[in-house]
Amino acid sequence: MSASHSVNEAPYYYVPGESAHPVRTALALLVMGLGAAAWINGVTMGKWAVMVGFAGLIASLWVWFADAIRESEGGLNSRRxxxxxxxxxxxxxxxxxxxxxxxxxxxxxxxxxxxxxxxxxxxxxxxxxxxxxxxxxxxxxxxxxxxxxxxxxxxxxxxxxxxxxxxxxxxxxxxxxxxxxxxxxxxxxxxxxxxxxxxxxxxxxxxxxxxxxxxxxxxxxxxxxxxxxxxxxxxxxxxxxxxxxxxxxxxxxxxxxxxxxxxxxxxxxxxxxxxxxxxxxxxxxxxxx
Structure with a gap:
């Protein structure tokens, strides 16, 4: 991300608050992994689990990156x-x-x-x-x-x-x-x-x-x-x-x-x-x- 504002606007190291993004992303990857294993072994539901996990991964990363961009454009990111x-x-x-x-x-x-x-x-x-x-x-x-x-x-x-x-x-x-x-x-x-x-x-x-x-x-x-x-x-x-x-x-x-x-x-x-x-x-x- 970019620190698009002056360093004077964020002189300290910005630490974001508690976030569910890592947990949601990990769960989506878990569903994808389990679905892939099931799909390879011929389980019909495995294919759908991979699709659901992938969709969840994209949604989670989209929201996570959007938050990071807002932090950057909001001047919260210092040079540190x-x-x-x-x-x-x-x-x-x-x-x-x-x-x-x-x-x-x-x-x-x-x-x-x-x-x-x-x-x-x-x-x-x-x-x-x-x-x-x-x-x-x-x-x-x-x-x-x-x-x-x-x-x-x-x-x-x-x-x-x-x-x-x-x-x-x-x-x-x-x-x-x-x-x-x-x-x-x-x-x-x-x-x-x-x-x-x-x-x-x-x-x-x-x-x-x-x-x-x-x-x-x-x-x-x-x-x-x-x-x-x-x-x-x-x-x-x-x-x-x-x-x-x-x-x-x-x-x-x-x-x-x-x-x-x-x-x-x-x-x-x-x-x-x-x-x-x-x-x-x-x-x-x-x-x-």
Whole structure:
């Protein structure tokens, strides 16, 4: 959120009163989790529980964020609160870095450790004689349906250009906000949001192509599962990042944020640039190598 008023209006650290938002959000997540578990196990009501939990989550977050925005625009947030927001967002992004590091580590381990190890002489003689220690592979004894890998041309390259361009437009928008050029800020941020949602659309098309034409599925060995886990989670993060920027865009149109106090904008921008960097790693290690 932004501290959009002078620090003199809130000289102390603002501590909000008791709130039911965390409890409601936790209950919504609990209902979603239980519903998902039931749905996976074939319980009909599980699907509806997931929907109810998701609707409750959106409603709870909507009200919670609205309260936080009112506190910010009401001048209750001092610079001390602003620093807390910055530390909170920094640690959140660090947790996301470690989240993706786990999947990149799994990709590295399977490719450079497990695959050569299973293809050495002992394993070929006594465990899987027909196993080929190549990446990607069809596993032992042909238990995986044949599939084709996804190359870098052209959809992944197009998406790379889209994300890199969105990083540029977002930076231009940020500089325009700092220069107090609100119309330019809104224009370039709207362009960033549009590029983000186009990226999601292109990736959806890529998934349909991979599943129908390349026979690449989630159960297509380690390659298939890691491909969909890495690109799928990244696509989800792009969707969330674009939604965050869309909210910021709406706040800018309403007149929120000032050139010297706009952490809501900056926090969303940090997240977007993080998503850009992760994609570059995916583009290299998934599509090229």
């Amino acid at each position: 609160v602003d620093v807390s927001y910055r530390w909170g967002m920094s640690w959140f992004i660090f947790s996301e870095v470690m989240f993706f590091a786990g999947f990149f580590g799994a990709l590295w381990y399977v490719r450079t450790v497990t695959t050569p190890w299973l293809g050495d002489l002992d394993h070929k003689l006594f465990l899987w004689p027909d196993f080929a220690a190549a990446w990607p592979n069809l596993g032992p004894a042909g238990i995986i349906e044949p599939f084709q890998t996804v190359g870098p041309f052209w959809l992944p390259t197009i998406n790379t250009a889209l994300l890199l361009t969105s990083g540029i437009t977002l930076t231009i928008s940020h500089h325009a906000l700092r220069a107090n050029h609100r119309s330019q800020t809104i224009f370039w941020l709207a362009a960033t949001v549009l590029l983000g949602f186009i990226f999601v659309g292109v990736q959806t098309y890529e998934y349909v192509h991979a599943y129908q034409d390349l026979n690449l599925k989630f159960n297509s060995g380690a390659y298939g599962s890691l491909f969909y886990m890495l690109t799928g989670f990244h696509g989800f993060h792009v969707l969330m990042g674009a939604t965050m920027l869309l909210v910021i865009l709406g706040r800018l149109i309403k007149g929120h944020f000032r050139p010297d106090h706009h952490f809501g904008f900056e926090g969303a921008a940090w997240y977007w640039h993080f998503v850009d960097v992760v994609w570059l790693g995916l583009y290299l290690f998934i599509y090229w190598f």
